[in-house]
Amino acid sequence: MFPRGKTFTGTLIAAALALTLAACTPGSDAPAPSAPATGAAINKDVASMGDVTLTVWDQEVRGGQNEQMTKLNAAFEAKYPNVSIKRNSQSFEDLGKTLRLALSGTDAPDVVQANNARNTMGAFVKAGQLLPLDGWADAYGWNERYPASVLKYSQYSTDGTTFGSGSIYGLPQVGEIVGVFYSKKKLESLDLTLPADWAGFESAIVTAKEAGETPLLLGNIEKWPAGHVFGPIQGAKVPAEQIEKLGFGNAGASWITPENQAAAQTLADWNAKGYFNKGVNGTEYDAAWQKLTKGEGVFLMGGSWMAADLADAMGEDVGFFVPPATAGDGAQTTGGTGLPFTVTAKTKNPDLAAAYIDFITNDEAMGILADTGNLPVRNTSTYAPETGVLKDVFTAFESVTTDGVLLPYLDYATPTMGDTLGDSLQGLLEGKLDAQAFTEAMEADYAGFTQGK
Secondary structure, three states, X not given: OOOOHHHOOOHHHHHHHHHHHHHHOOOOOOOOOOOOOOOOOOOOOHHHHOOEEEEEEXXXXXXXXXXXXXXXXXXXXXXOOOEEEEEEXXXXXXXXXXXXXXXXXXXXXXXEEOOOXXXXXXXXXXXXXXOOOHHHHHHHOHHHHOOHHHHHHHEEOXXXXXXXXXXXXXXXXXXXXXXXXXXXXXXXXXXXXXXXXXXXXXXXXXXXXXXXXXXXXXXXXXXXXXXXXXXXXXXXXXXXXXXXXXXXXXXXXXXXXXXXXXXXXXXXXXXXXXXXOOOHHXXXXXXHHHHHHOOOOOEEEEEHHHHHXXXXXXXXXXEEEOXXXXXXXXXXXXXXXXXXXXXXXXXXXXXXXXXXXXXXXXXXXXXXXXXXXXXXXXXXXXXXXXXXXXHHHHHHHHHHHHHOEEEOOHHHOOOOHHHHHHXXXXXXXXXXXXXXXXXXXXXXXXXXXXXXX
16 A cells, blocks of 8 residues: 555655566565465464564554554563564655565564555565465454455465455554545535435535535645545446456456546546636645635545544534445445555564564554554444544444445556556546546556556
8 A cells, every 4th residue: 555645655656666676576486485374273372482572664653653553562562571572663665665675685574564555565475575374364363353345455366466365464453544524614504414425425516616615625736636536436436346456456357448437537527617626736735635624615535544634623623424326325435454564474483473463453452543543444433532523534434344345546556557547637637638548548557567467
């Protein structure tokens, strides 16, 4: 996954990392790492492992992210005094640059956070640098702990060619979901109720425009934000199984379909009809969401990571929802997980590494995550605040992951899809690409990758 919001680094870094990877990572003929088979004997008794140091690399450097890791590591060491955790916490950008060299070196860490995407986790799997965790998943009950809709974001075939199914290579702590933030005061002034489905949402957009409001806010100078508008539109119009194949970069789907063209046309029409603020491609991401806090605009499509900042500025005025295609059905929308924690193939303590990952993703850990302002990836609604936009976000994430479909970020698909998607969405919004040309550009990248694997 490319972290969104405050931890997003943009498609240029993604491209640079892809080039670095191509130069530094062993090929697909690397020997498969050894790991216990399902049902094999696994040592879960950490206290019996002797005095040992566990080296963990993570990118949880900000605020509540760092706080939750500090608390969890201290709790693990308190429970197991024989274990010392050597933590190396780096920014997402720095971790991406150093991890590749570390995994191929002689002194690799034991546990690392690895970006879900093909050009990171997928490449590490292909190179045999991460352990498949199926044996430990069976021993610890991870398949029951995590819903399938979440676990798929950490699954690859052992040769790294298939994403979204196969062996488990890591566990995430936090979730992400893309939906619609809104001003409650604006809806009330327009005599609108919260839309119950996609048709109701589109109707509310029209009503807001006719009343002289800016219905939708978008800042897309960075290119990636428009993907968080297009993704939910696509989710409402295209079958989920097709989007999953396209988003995970697996063969068997096509961008050139009437449904995908309809989704692209919807986004183009929204801009042409003036539903967005003017000059979306020249507006910064942060400037756009801040307009909502200043009473400008009605709706803001974006990710759950914005909730805390919006709540700080708007209080109880801001809300969040995810409109399903049909009222009463589960919604299909873009989302994902935080970077999964994985076990490196060169660890000398795989059972300890797995026990640590189990500990930082158990029920008690989810409570600590919530207490430190993070979105727990499991049993999310259990930890929801009693009121406010965070309650909306927590509830929506659990609803989508249990009753709907959490769709992959489209830039997961190929090592170059981040650039292709960003450039094509800007062209679509500017009117330089029509819906057909947009889908053709996306198809060229997707098909070129899937046919070449």
